[in-house]
Amino acid sequence: MTPVSISATSHLRPFPNDWDIRPRRAEDIPAVIDLMRRVYVQPHGPEAVWPAETLAKHLEIFPEGQISIVDGQGRVIADSTSMMVATEKALRPHRWSEITGRGTLAGHDPEGDVFYGVDLAVDPEFQETGLAHILYEARIALAIQMGCRSFVAGARMPGYHLASDLLTPESYVALIERGLIFDPTLSKQLRLGFILRGLLRDYISDPESADCAALISMEF
Numbered sequence: 326m327t328p329v330s331i332s333a334t335s336h337l338r339p340f341p342n343d344w345d346i347r348p349r350r351a352e353d354i355p356a357v358i359d360l361m362r363r364v365y366v367q368p369h370g371p372e373a374v375w376p377a378e379t380l381a382k383h384l385e386i387f388p389e390g391q392i393s394i395v396d397g398q399g400r401v402i403a404d405s406t407s408m409m410v411a412t413e414k415a416l417r418p419h420r421w422s423e424i425t426g427r428g429t430l431a432g433h434d435p436e437g438d439v440f441y442g443v444d445l446a447v448d449p450e451f452q453e454t455g456l457a458h459i460l461y462e463a464r465i466a467l468a469i470q471m472g473c474r475s476f477v478a479g480a481r482m483p484g485y486h487l488a489s490d491l492l493t494p495e496s497y498v499a500l501i502e503r504g505l506i507f508d509p510t511l512s513k514q515l516r517l518g519f520i521l522r523g524l525l526r527d528y529i530s531d532p533e534s535a536d537c538a539a540l541i542s543m544e545f
């Protein structure tokens with residue numbers, strides 16, 4: 326795959342020659358489930374890990390949209406799930422399950438002008454080494470090729486539970502946007518060039534984020 330460069334700059338670790346970034350394959354499905362189990366540990370419930378049927382549906386509906394990074398031993402160490410939707414659906418208040426068809430991508434619209442981020446998971450062993458950056462470059466290149474005008478996602482804000490006694494979710498994301506608080510997910514997304522568009526309440530069952538997400542977008 327040929328990634329594009331995005332505004333963020335530093336790849337924290339060089340990408341080894343024997344690693345590959347490529348569309349997810351049917352035979353990767355067990356390895357993607359293993360990856361999700363490593364990433365979505367407690368307090369996430371088992372529903373955070375997709376069953377094989379859901380991952381197989383993705384390959385039927387939008388095969389080129391699902392991108393993985395595989396190490397030299399063929400182990401999936403990072404994986405991203407995406408779909409396309411109309412701008413008005415992506416930017417109005419919504420829930421993750423409604424827009425993604427409970428993760429099946431049933432509402433994928435090949436005519437949609439928004440590339441929508443459904444999930445992104447990097448193996449904890451390799452987080453903060455630049456793999457999300459590399460996956461975003463590949464996803465943005467694909468989005469542009471598909472004719473999309475922007476990338477939209479509901480970003481988790483898993484550090485919120487540590488501040489929820491003191492701050493509303495709105496104040497928390499505003500402080501992150503100003504760079505005054507570091508959140509392990511939202512800060513990284515903003516660092517990659519996304520802008521904050523608002524707060525989605527009741528977005529997804531996610532105790533660490535108080536079920537909220539930050540609505541973020543990047544225009545091309």
Ligand SMILES: CC(C)(COP(=O)(O)OP(=O)(O)OC[C@H]1O[C@@H](n2cnc3c(N)ncnc32)[C@H](O)[C@@H]1OP(=O)(O)O)[C@@H](O)C(=O)NCCC(=O)NCCS
Binds near residue numbers: 332334451452507513
């Ligand atoms: C969120 C997640 C996907 C990010 O993946 P990652 O591979 O750790 O992210 P990267 O290393 O590519 O970092 C992304 C950006 O944040 C910056 N960053 C990473 N760690 C940082 C830190 N501790 N402090 C400041 N900036 C940091 C990186 O430098 C990079 O910006 P750059 O390219 O300009 O340098 C990963 O942490 C994860 O899988 N989390 C659990 C699941 C999850 O929350 N998924 C998101 C669903 S919305």
